[in-house]
Amino acid sequence: MPDRTDLIYRYDGTxxxxxxxxxxxxxxxxxxxxxxxxxxxxxxxxxxKVIETDPAIALRVANAITGKLxxxxxxxxxxxxxxxxxxxxGLIVALIRRGFRQGARVLNDLGDPAVNKLTRAVNALANEAxxxxxxxxxxxxxxxxxxxxxxxxRVLPLMRAHFCDRFSGETFLIYDKTHxxxxxxxxxxARIESIQSLQLPAEDEVERHFRALWRLFFKTVSIASRExxxxxxxxxxxxxxxxMPELTPPTYPKLQEIS
Amino acid sequence: xxxxxxxxxxxxxxKYDAACTSSGVTRRGVRGAxxxxxxxxxxxxxxxxxxxxxxxxxxxxxxxxxxxxxCVNRNSNDVKRAAFTPQELAELTMGFYRRNxxxxxxxxxxxxGSPDRTCELMLEVLRLLRNTHHFFGYIHVKAxxxxxxxxxxxxxxxxxxxxxxxxxxxEQSLNCLAPEKSRAGILFPMRQISSGILDTQNAxxxxxxxxxxAPAGQSTQLIIGATPESDRQILTLSEALYRNYHLKRVxxxxxxxxxxxxALPPLDTRPPLLREHRLYQADWLLRFYGFEASELFSPGxxxxxxxxxxxxxxxxxxxxxxxxEVNTAAYEQLLRVPGIGVKSAWRIxxxxxxxxxxxxxxxxxxxxxxxAGYFLTAGGKALPGVKMDPRFIRPALIEKRAPQSYEQxxxxxxxxxxxxxxxxxxx
Numbered sequence: 001m002p003d004r005t006d007l008i009y010r011y012d013g014t015x016x017x018x019x020x021x022x023x024x025x026x027x028x029x030x031x032x033x034x035x036x037x038x039x040x041x042x043x044x045x046x047x048x049k050v051i052e053t054d055p056a057i058a059l060r061v062a063n064a065i066t067g068k069l070x071x072x073x074x075x076x077x078x079x080x081x082x083x084x085x086x087x088x089x090g091l092i093v094a095l096i097r098r099g100f101r102q103g104a105r106v107l108n109d110l111g112d113p114a115v116n117k118l119t120r121a122v123n124a125l126a127n128e129a130x131x132x133x134x135x136x137x138x139x140x141x142x143x144x145x146x147x148x149x150x151x152x153x154r155v156l157p158l159m160r161a162h163f164c165d166r167f168s169g170e171t172f173l174i175y176d177k178t179h180x181x182x183x184x185x186x187x188x189x190a191r192i193e194s195i196q197s198l199q200l201p202a203e204d205e206v207e208r209h210f211r212a213l214w215r216l217f218f219k220t221v222s223i224a225s226r227e228x229x230x231x232x233x234x235x236x237x238x239x240x241x242x243x244m245p246e247l248t249p250p251t252y253p254k255l256q257e258i259s
Numbered sequence: 260x261x262x263x264x265x266x267x268x269x270x271x272x273x274k275y276d277a278a279c280t281s282s283g284v285t286r287r288g289v290r291g292a293x294x295x296x297x298x299x300x301x302x303x304x305x306x307x308x309x310x311x312x313x314x315x316x317x318x319x320x321x322x323x324x325x326x327x328x329x330c331v332n333r334n335s336n337d338v339k340r341a342a343f344t345p346q347e348l349a350e351l352t353m354g355f356y357r358r359n360x361x362x363x364x365x366x367x368x369x370x371x372g373s374p375d376r377t378c379e380l381m382l383e384v385l386r387l388l389r390n391t392h393h394f395f396g397y398i399h400v401k402a403x404x405x406x407x408x409x410x411x412x413x414x415x416x417x418x419x420x421x422x423x424x425x426x427x428x429x430e431q432s433l434n435c436l437a438p439e440k441s442r443a444g445i446l447f448p449m450r451q452i453s454s455g456i457l458d459t460q461n462a463x464x465x466x467x468x469x470x471x472x473a474p475a476g477q478s479t480q481l482i483i484g485a486t487p488e489s490d491r492q493i494l495t496l497s498e499a500l501y502r503n504y505h506l507k508r509v510x511x512x513x514x515x516x517x518x519x520x521x522a523l524p525p526l527d528t529r530p531p532l533l534r535e536h537r538l539y540q541a542d543w544l545l546r547f548y549g550f551e552a553s554e555l556f557s558p559g560x561x562x563x564x565x566x567x568x569x570x571x572x573x574x575x576x577x578x579x580x581x582x583x584e585v586n587t588a589a590y591e592q593l594l595r596v597p598g599i600g601v602k603s604a605w606r607i608x609x610x611x612x613x614x615x616x617x618x619x620x621x622x623x624x625x626x627x628x629x630x631a632g633y634f635l636t637a638g639g640k641a642l643p644g645v646k647m648d649p650r651f652i653r654p655a656l657i658e659k660r661a662p663q664s665y666e667q668x669x670x671x672x673x674x675x676x677x678x679x680x681x682x683x684x685x686x
């Protein structure tokens with residue numbers, strides 16, 4: 001008998017929760033129409049089933065994927081879950097089910113529409129994470145580095161190793177405004193936490209000086225007779241620019257601060 | 260002179276150097292210290308001319324003893340002169356790096372008095388950064404031709420990449436425009452750096468902690484359009500540099516007229532940006548696509564075709580080798596198809612193991628068929644509507660930048676689809 005498909009799974013939005021959905025599919029012989037996070041609205045009249053997250057079950061599924069398929073497959077699943085792709089949960093679970101039937105090489109089937117869609121989303125995620133390694137700008141206040149980014153995908157887990165290695169002696173915070181999450185690193189320990197809002201302290205005199213120097217350098221290093229705004233736009237799209245000092249006008253101190 | 264003004268003068272003087280890559284070396288950070296290096300390189304910003312800003316690119320000083328005619332910093336030119344103190348520059352680099360503005364420092368300098376003295380000053384900056392500030396980020400340093408070999412060696416041990424600019428592609432041009440420099444004088448440090456890098460590789464294969472000399476390799480720059488050398492001469496020279504000196508990169512810099520001189524193009528000449536672009540395309544073919552410089556030119560013509568990219572130009576001259584079948588062609592053959600790059604070729608080889616590829620499948624892989632369509636078959640079939648005849652392909656391949664004229668839409672005029680429908684009887 002084919003698996004039952006006329007229902008919707010609800011999970012808690014984490015990777016562990018999604019792996020529990022995979023377990024549920026196999027144990028109850030179901031193939032849900034949709035898998036949605038608990039807080040997301042939808043307009044279908046199908047019955048819903050809430051999948052509780054159990055770390056032990058998630059670990060079992062993860063071990064099965066790593067053991068029976070490959071470590072690369074598990075990494076792919078974890079990355080795909082970070083993407084900003086509508087309906088990614090359904091695609092990921094379908095890919096895992098197909099993987100268990102046909103082996104890890106389904107990942108190479110780039111001509112398949114579902115695999116292709118996920119691969120493109122994962123590439124876009126990796127690409128965005130790489131761009132943010134360069135486009136993140138820190139502000140120094142009392143020896144602490146703070147930064148705000150507005151990525152489409154959840155890039156913080158992919159940026160973690162790089163920044164922890166590079167600024168190992170510092171204390172820093174990178175706030176992902178889109179997903180209300182922050183990567184916090186202090187005394188050699190990094191963690192990613194949900195933060196609803198973040199008010200950055202005002203820039204001090206030293207910070208203002210460095211920003212002015214950086215703006216000047218940025219302006220001067222461009223060669224006027226080679227000006228090419230189209231190329232600049234291609235490499236550095238507008239959505240990255242809002243938090244970059246060299247591409248935003250300087251803020252001046254308020255009058256009472258000066259007097 | 261305050262730091263702001265110095266930065267402006269010395270950035271302005273350094274900006275005509277094309278090299279701003281931070282690639283070629285991976286170095287893990289050190290616990291508690293600042294900085295690491297990533298082999299792929301990281302771009303931190305893009306300036307208004309569309310070029311990547313990765314390194315803090317400045318001169319240590321622009322007060323030059325030489326009088327090279329093409330150079331903005333020649334000593335007979337009337338420009339503002341400035342010099343950083345090593346402390347200032349080291350602190351500026353640290354401040355920028357900590358805010359993640361830059362990937363490291365690109366340090367060059369005009370010849371301050373003598374080559375040896377210039378090297379000593381630059382070395383002081385490098386020592387301050389590496390030994391005092393414990394900076395582990397990327398450093399690209401310019402070797403100064405004519406300096407003592409021991410000084411060049413010390414620079415290479417502290418920096419990641421070291422480069423010597425050839426600037427002018429032939430001996431005659433060099434004699435004419437840069438009387439103080441000589442070809443032998445430039446090639447000597449290049450040879451020294453190249454053998455230093457090879458020695459390091461040998462030593463590292465034997466003991467892990469051998470000192471690393473210029474781990475990110477060596478690069479150079481050639482100026483395009485200031486002197487009459489042909490594209491063939493330039494590419495043959497680059498190929499020889501890759502082979503004999505193991506260079507990582509040869510950069511091309513379209514000549515921007517900054518000073519007036521009888522021996523140079525007039526001041527209102529526009530920089531030959533398209534030519535520079537074509538040379539870079541050809542350079543990629545040499546480095547990643549298995550081409551040789553001699554293949555890219557037909558016997559009578561020493562220049563690259565400005566209307567077509569070099570790979571298309573080559574393919575049109577070798578139509579006998581095409582079309583090739585995507586499902587069976589070797590990776591090396593795929594690389595030679597116009598419009599297929601390293602990534603597309605790799606994706607094709609991976610995907611065709613799973614299923615027989617069609618043109619729709621290729622599109623889904625992200626292979627662009629605008630050019631490739633004329634040179635491929637998929638499953639034995641050509642792309643519909645394509646004539647594989649060089650006379651038709653050439654005009655079709657020439658990139659159309661803007662529409663020639665606006666076409667009035669008409670209900671009566673038959674469109675291409677209408678004609679096809681008539682032929683297939685779908686109307």
